[in-house]
Amino acid sequence: MEALDIARWQFGITTVYHFLMVPLTIGLGLVVAVLQTVWLKTKKPEYLRMTKFWGKLFLINFILGVATGLVQEFQFGLAWSEYSRFVGDVFGAPLAMEALLAFFIESTFLGLWIFGWKKLPAKLHLACLWIAVLGSVVSAYFILVANSWMQHPVGVTMVDGRPRMTDAWAVFTNNTALVAFPHTIFGALAVAGGFLLGISWYHLWKRRRLGIDTVDAKKRVVVGESPVVDGKMQYPGRDKTDHKVWIRSLRIGAVVAMIAFAGTAISGDLQGKLMFEQQPMKMAAAEAACQNGTSFSILSIGDVGAKNCNDVAALIEIPGLLSFLAHGDFDTEVKGVNTLLPEYQAKYGTNLPDNPIYGDRAGQPIQYVPVMAVTYWGFRMMIGFGGIAALAAFVAFFIARRGTVPESKWLMRLAVFGILAPFGANSAGWIFTELGRQPFVVAPNPQLSGIDQVFMFTAAAVSPGVSVGELVFSLVAFIVVYAALLVVEVFLLFRYVRGGVASAMPELAAPPPDPDDEADDGDAENQKKDDDDVLAFAY
Amino acid sequence: MDFLPTLWFVVIAVLWTGYLFLEGFDLGVGMLMKLFARDNAERRVLLNTVGPVWDGNEVWLITAIGATFAAFPSWYASLLSALYLPMILVLLGLIFRAVAFEYRGKVDAVRWRGVWDWAILLGSAVSAFGVGAALALTSTGLPLNANGDRIGGAFAWFNGYAVLGGAAVVLFCVVHAAAFLALKTDGTVRERARKLFRRAAPFALLPLLAWGLAVQLSNQKPLGWALLLLGVLAVGFAVIAAARRREGWAFVGCGVFLLSMMATIFLNLFPNVLPSTLSADFSLTVQNASASPYTLGLISIIASFGVPLVLAYQGWTYWVFRKRISSRSLPAH
Numbered sequence: 094m095e096a097l098d099i100a101r102w103q104f105g106i107t108t109v110y111h112f113l114m115v116p117l118t119i120g121l122g123l124v125v126a127v128l129q130t131v132w133l134k135t136k137k138p139e140y141l142r143m144t145k146f147w148g149k150l151f152l153i154n155f156i157l158g159v160a161t162g163l164v165q166e167f168q169f170g171l172a173w174s175e176y177s178r179f180v181g182d183v184f185g186a187p188l189a190m191e192a193l194l195a196f197f198i199e200s201t202f203l204g205l206w207i208f209g210w211k212k213l214p215a216k217l218h219l220a221c222l223w224i225a226v227l228g229s230v231v232s233a234y235f236i237l238v239a240n241s242w243m244q245h246p247v248g249v250t251m252v253d254g255r256p257r258m259t260d261a262w263a264v265f266t267n268n269t270a271l272v273a274f275p276h277t278i279f280g281a282l283a284v285a286g287g288f289l290l291g292i293s294w295y296h297l298w299k300r301r302r303l304g305i306d307t308v309d310a311k312k313r314v315v316v317g318e319s320p321v322v323d324g325k326m327q328y329p330g331r332d333k334t335d336h337k338v339w340i341r342s343l344r345i346g347a348v349v350a351m352i353a354f355a356g357t358a359i360s361g362d363l364q365g366k367l368m369f370e371q372q373p374m375k376m377a378a379a380e381a382a383c384q385n386g387t388s389f390s391i392l393s394i395g396d397v398g399a400k401n402c403n404d405v406a407a408l409i410e411i412p413g414l415l416s417f418l419a420h421g422d423f424d425t426e427v428k429g430v431n432t433l434l435p436e437y438q439a440k441y442g443t444n445l446p447d448n449p450i451y452g453d454r455a456g457q458p459i460q461y462v463p464v465m466a467v468t469y470w471g472f473r474m475m476i477g478f479g480g481i482a483a484l485a486a487f488v489a490f491f492i493a494r495r496g497t498v499p500e501s502k503w504l505m506r507l508a509v510f511g512i513l514a515p516f517g518a519n520s521a522g523w524i525f526t527e528l529g530r531q532p533f534v535v536a537p538n539p540q541l542s543g544i545d546q547v548f549m550f551t552a553a554a555v556s557p558g559v560s561v562g563e564l565v566f567s568l569v570a571f572i573v574v575y576a577a578l579l580v581v582e583v584f585l586l587f588r589y590v591r592g593g594v595a596s597a598m599p600e601l602a603a604p605p606p607d608p609d610d611e612a613d614d615g616d617a618e619n620q621k622k623d624d625d626d627v628l629a630f631a632y
Numbered sequence: 633m634d635f636l637p638t639l640w641f642v643v644i645a646v647l648w649t650g651y652l653f654l655e656g657f658d659l660g661v662g663m664l665m666k667l668f669a670r671d672n673a674e675r676r677v678l679l680n681t682v683g684p685v686w687d688g689n690e691v692w693l694i695t696a697i698g699a700t701f702a703a704f705p706s707w708y709a710s711l712l713s714a715l716y717l718p719m720i721l722v723l724l725g726l727i728f729r730a731v732a733f734e735y736r737g738k739v740d741a742v743r744w745r746g747v748w749d750w751a752i753l754l755g756s757a758v759s760a761f762g763v764g765a766a767l768a769l770t771s772t773g774l775p776l777n778a779n780g781d782r783i784g785g786a787f788a789w790f791n792g793y794a795v796l797g798g799a800a801v802v803l804f805c806v807v808h809a810a811a812f813l814a815l816k817t818d819g820t821v822r823e824r825a826r827k828l829f830r831r832a833a834p835f836a837l838l839p840l841l842a843w844g845l846a847v848q849l850s851n852q853k854p855l856g857w858a859l860l861l862l863g864v865l866a867v868g869f870a871v872i873a874a875a876r877r878r879e880g881w882a883f884v885g886c887g888v889f890l891l892s893m894m895a896t897i898f899l900n901l902f903p904n905v906l907p908s909t910l911s912a913d914f915s916l917t918v919q920n921a922s923a924s925p926y927t928l929g930l931i932s933i934i935a936s937f938g939v940p941l942v943l944a945y946q947g948w949t950y951w952v953f954r955k956r957i958s959s960r961s962l963p964a965h
Binding site for chain 2: 174
């Protein structure tokens with residue numbers, strides 16, 4: 094393999110992996126912040142439990158996001174030094190701002206939240222979480238500004254062959270970024286919704302299975318409690334409040350997932366319309382559309398990855414839908430690959446320049462059509478997984494309307510497995526949008542008349558000084574380490590999920606205090622000492 | 633002299649110094665997890681002295697790298713690609729360390745904790761060494777061609793300065809952590825940390841002094857001599873303070889030593905940002921490596937309110953968690 098291919102695999106793997114953690118961090122963070130707010134307002138114990146339990150899972154996931162995010166900040170310089178030199182004047186600024194205005198906030202205030210239970214006044218403690226979570230949202234915005242500039246460069250002029258920033262406002266209000274931002278945030282909420290729903294379903298099912306909850310003749314839930322054996326709860330934490338934790342979490346998860354789907358659909362539609370203007374080839378490839386047309390293909394046969402795209406035949410098509418997605422009406426033709434290819438070749442050349450920067454590829458023909466199999470299926474997986482998740486949330490909400498879930502083991506497995514669907518939609522969406530931009534790392538902006546030379550071929554972006562051996566070493570190292578850490582994270586998540594709320598609040602493992610005992614509890618003084626000296630939370 | 637590029641050179645020097653000062657002690661605490669800490673209780677004491685702050689400290693590194701990208705794209709591109717392997721190791725070290733902090737206490741088993749203790753120790757040591765090597769090579773130069781790319785293969789960067797810089801930062805972190813632990817803990821850990829600081833500081837800080845001296849000898853900036861002297865005096869002051877059980881002053885002295893060494897190093901580097909050992913013509917300088925005045929102006933405005941804000945709330949964090957920690961302050965779990 095060439096350096097370029099290895100570097101691309103490395104970027105793809107590390108980025109998609111990092112983006113497994115990011116949406117859960119953003120989505121779950123927002124949910125936990127809302128839960129703690131509700132707890133502070135209502136003082137209902139189930140909301141404290143929800144805050145603690147979902148907060149624990151949030152943190153286990155957060156740390157892996159932080160750790161893998163470090164790589165993102167470095168890797169433009171590591172394997173893509175020519176890219177960094179080319180775009181540095183405009184691309185580095187949002188990255189630096191993310192670090193200064195978002196990362197610092199996120200990590201500092203999250204530290205205050207984790208260790209600040211009982212140490213900070215309740216409202217201030219809650220504010221720390223909100224600030225940290227909003228920091229992660231701001232962070233997403235800056236990254237999307239940077240990424241959107243690669244999709245649609247604005248606010249620059251070319252000076253000495255490199256783009257130079259002339260209009261920061263244009264860069265930071267790039268229409269591509271403004272639609273990508275809500276799409277990403279809603280995508281994150283979809284992940285959080287599915288996560289809440291699947292795990293809550295599991296626990297409601299577990300309570301049914303253990304015989305704690307039963308249903309009456311009207312199929313309404315009868316909430317029970319774990320039996321107490323020898324002064325210890327047989328199933329730690331599974332009392333009446335525990336039921337409220339899961340049914341509320343399930344409902345919140347379902348509602349969040351449905352709202353998130355509506356949000357991603359609306360923002361995704363806007364995004365698609367922009368993309369038809371800005372990167373027509375990406376959308377043509379997403380359609381595997383050779384000829385101009387108006388129909389949207391649901392399913393195609395033939396080799397969608399074939400160079401000769403005439404081999405592709407659409408099996409199921411919806412007439413007019415493609416035009417609607419692109420232009421908002423039903424009869425404006427959308428350009429196909431065969432129309433676009435000559436346009437691209439006329440504008441950006443048929444062959445890569447004979448410049449040593451392109452290595453072995455110098456002078457070779459340019460492949461303007463991205464790998465169709467990836468764009469075509471990536472696009473459909475994004476929408477398909479998103480739709481499945483939303484539909485499943487709707488069905489789950491309906492099934493659980495009487496306060497519990499059926500005893501069916503298969504339904505439970507489906508709900509737990511369904512957690513993965515929004516993750517799949519997110520990953521597929523990113524893979525589609527990034528691979529669809531090829532062969533450009535900075536896609537040309539057809540709307541910027543006069544300076545449409547602001548683009549860069551991916552083949553020119555890799556580090557010329559870095560050897561294949563170094564790249565192979567790092568790729569293998571990342572794959573091994575990331576795989577191992579994923580195993581550990583999933584193991585820990587399973588462990589804490591199985592343990593239920595009691596795993597995040599060990600005090601629940603004890604039986605509910607006998608009201609008679611409280612009066613003659615002579616430990617009041619010790620209790621006070623504990624509060625003063627012992628940390629409420631420690632590693 | 634261009635004002636904005638020079639300002640950003642100073643900002644990046646400050647960010648690196650801030651990183652070494654702050655994460656210096658949590659890296660050092662990580663390295664003390666095995667030999668210094670004797671049992672699980674002591675290890676937990678160590679971890680909890682930095683528990684609420686290490687993640688925020690690490691952001692200084694991310695910001696230093698991000699600011700370099702924004703203000704000096706060529707510096708960012710050349711440094712990271714030339715030091716490809718050591719930088720990958722730094723990243724892997726930091727990944728392991730971060731994950732280990734969070735996951736160590738999540739399963740109550742001796743073997744589980746043992747694995748993560750090693751991850752913290754090695755992750756801290758490897759990343760401290762790598763950062764030290766990278767900074768030393770930044771100050772002494774790399775074999776870069778006219779385009780800023782490394783010549784001579786994957787290990788062309790490896791030389792005595794890399795080892796000196798790596799050792800300097802590793803040992804500094806250990807000593808700095810000893811001063812920090814003496815200040816932040818109570819009981820036996822406090823006593824042992826103070827003793828470790830007093831005994832180790834005069835020797836363990838020598839590599840950092842040697843690095844400062846090396847760049848001073850090759851560039852001879854007059855102010856550099858004064859800074860080196862200040863650093864030596866600060867260590868003497870710190871050791872005396874530790875002997876008199878004044879842990880706060882010992883920590884300050886250790887910090888002043890770092891500040892004066894970093895000031896010497898960056899002062900002597902200026903106006904280069906990354907010298908080429910092949911030809912002075914290929915060296916990256918404050919002028920030829922910087923972003924446009926427009927971009928520098930933009931990030932200057934952002935930084936002028938962002939940096940004070942960060943300093944304020946990070947300072948507040950240290951205030952909130954100012955209490956000394958001992959095994960008595962640890963909850964059962």
